[in-house]
Amino acid sequence: MDDMSYCSFSGGEEYTHHFHPGVLWKVCSALQFIPNNAGLYIDELKTKMQEMHLRKEMEERISKFKEVMKEAVDENLRLKYELNFLKKNPSKQQTQDPQEGLAPHYPQQMRRRNQLFKEHCGHWRKENAVLVLWFRENQLMGCSGCRGRFNSGKVLSKASLSLTMLLIFSYCFYCLSGLCNSAPRTLYRTDNFMDYDFTDELSPRVFPDAHNSSDAQQVDVGRSPSSSLPVSNTFGAKRFPQAIIIGVKKGGTRALLEFLRIHPDVRAVGAEPHFFDRFYDKGLDWYRNLMPRTLDGQITMEKTPSYFVTKEAAARICSMNCQTKLIVVVRDPVTRAISDYTQTLTKSPGLPSFQSLAYKNSSGEEIDDTWSAVRIGLYAKHMDNWLRHFPRNLFLFVSGERLVSDPAGEMGRVQDFLGLKRVVSDKHFYFNETKGFPCLKKPEGSSRPRCLGKSKGRTHPEIPTEVLQRLRQFYRPYNKLFYQMSGQNFGWD
Template sequence: MGCSKWRAAFNFGHLKVQSKLSVFFTMIVLFTYLFYCLNGYCDSLPRPVYNQQTDLQNKIVSNDGHGASLDQLGAHHASPASFVREQLPDLSNSDAPSNNISIANNFGSKKFPQAVIIGVKKGGTRALLEFLRIHPDVRAVGSEPHFFDRFYDKGLEWYRNLMPRTLEGQITMEKTPSYFITKEAPRRVFSMSRHTKLIVVVRDPVTRAVSDYTQTLSKSPGLPSFQNLAFRNATTGLIDTSWSAVRIGIYAKHLETWLRFFPLSRFLFVSGERLVTDPAGEMGRVQDFLGLKRVVTDKHFYFNQTKGFPCLKKPEGSSRPRCLGKSKGRPHPQIPTGVLLKLRDFYRPFNLKFYQMTGKQPHTAHPLPTFPFNEPHNISSHSRSDLSNWSLVTTLLHDLLFTVEVRIGPLACPEVRVQSAFRHQSHLRPLGLHMQRVTPRPMRRRYENVRKRESLLSARHT
């Protein structure tokens, strides 16, 4: 019979129990291996690139451990950046192409990120990454790898293995907002690739500090009040810069460290505020910077009234609309206005410095940041020409936070377009408030036409 041959082949009856068991286990091992391979886990096999990277990593570690500090480098070299660039090899440079030699298979290959969202914490980094992920040419790690701050000793190979596989033409990305304030991060990112594109989402540092505090408060409800933490001395109003919620917002200081390694052209500063008020516009700038086709447009967003934020119509891997999670867009606790004003005063010089540092970057049609002008009394101290670009006005009304975006056009009769975005809008009506009462008075006095536009707004929102 035809079957008898097979019966003979699979008839292990003549084998001892021991042999049967060993055949059985061999098959299990084989199947497990096959299963893992099919799921893309086989690239942990040793490759030549590994040794090269370990060597490099040792160099980096020894640089970190025993090399000169950045300040020392700066003291001995006219251009610390160029000195460091000479000292540290660039793995993705054409001289050392092995950096991105990756393990190709049918599903693509794992590459180091060509672009990293390095900050800032509570700036809107998650929103930006999620918006980018709907672009077919972007692949990003979902969680924050924290490689350049916490896990650097795990090595570059470990880092690359965290990355999703990409096909030709796709960009690999990750976001870890704490990189921006990590002193060692610029040097480490530079040593991975001097060509890395760096994206920083900046947000009014006062609002950012409150957002940061809100997050900590949600985890530790017994936390002292915001003002207790923000001031070193409540009577003198001395700000406590050792509190991370305050320190992170000194953007100019952190940026200085990065500029020792990367030229300004490597950076894109995204406005956290505009990411809420005009996500499609801001995404346009981001896609241009990354050299991507403008695929993510206003078609992809809708404003969710309940959430008070823009949400995605079709997020990556889903056909249903989705907003960011509950930890994004939390209501902030009420902070006394006096405390906020003191903080604004504190940040003003740093904001202006940051504005000067970033104002000339080539990727911005209009310079960032907009928040140095975010108070009415601050606006009045600037000439109208200073405001000929986008300007953001953030104001607190009772315990509600409203963001109003105002555009002063280039013509003699400025066009004012109030675009956005009123959080907790539904709370307005019971209070009997209209948008026109929200716009700060000095602003109204100074820019007459704002008043005219307000009637438009109140008509739209009452």
């Protein structure tokens, strides 16, 4: 391993890791942070935000940060493995044939990464380097670079030890399951999912010239798998997702994604990319760059619940790949609306009451279906738009209620739909009485079980019975239509 190629990030006891600068930058760009000129550590950041009464924003940022960090830990391991490989096989750096070893642009990539390291971390001794979060006025602006840190030797050696163990564990896992071929992978894939060629470029934000590379120009997303030329290397490829959790907001989408991520054949982006609704103008290269690398046979996934209610999303996803599998986690639209309202209330405590927003006027008669918390629950209406672009068999409807009452049962259906072996089963779950939700049992070698964070499973405010009844009556015809469209009775009425 080329130690000089690593910065480290200190995020308190849980998140202290050495990171490759390329990965650090990816973390920052995934979080859409803009680098600025004042550095803070995450614990300082916590204090600062608490002082500024920005506790909620801080919690959200940090929980998002942790999600992205999970991804980064994986990617970091892979990079270490690559660097080791290059060190042991220097001749592979020269090869022009990707089938012979690493893709030809690798040496160039390594140079860029090392250059990045020198620029940002070079003046710090490697054991003192940490990721810095940038802060300006009342806003967290970015994270990047490295800065001296004292008394960190103990923490860093712990981090190195845990990373080494992780590395050994991953190596054993992949090799024992036959995924770790020493022979180079083939150039063409023939498996079921649509597959596109890939470039190993880092985020265009980090390397603005990456788009100009010959590798970047190989991208041709509109073609069929057979006509594209997927360039694969020993360490997997970044692919467009073959399956997306498109909705619904507050349906249980995070739980589903986290449950799926324990499957060895699923790799997913931790944060919501919001590509098909907010960032479409960034282009498909940008999107694919956000994806984790997958090995042959693994599925790439992402979840962005707002796609379900974004008119343009269906056509856009279809223009990427009309065979994309689409998962919709649905939940009783009344409870969903209250959950949505509760989330907004947490952010804006001065929000008017639920009922005053749910009714069109104070007469308390007509439901205001322009209020997003109500509108999102008109599942049949949104589905109508999706079915114009995708056939019914590409959708799987997951019951948000059953995901809580019978996670293993619902996960069985999801794995079947994705063509995966049923690996995630009841042995992975336990019901956490305090949380009131199923959580993942602690994986071997890990110190604690995994429940979703505080932003999931919030206590809902009490809503007057007559308002609930009125809303149920309002949704009834739409639910009925949705049961027909989905071929399932979710039992909300």
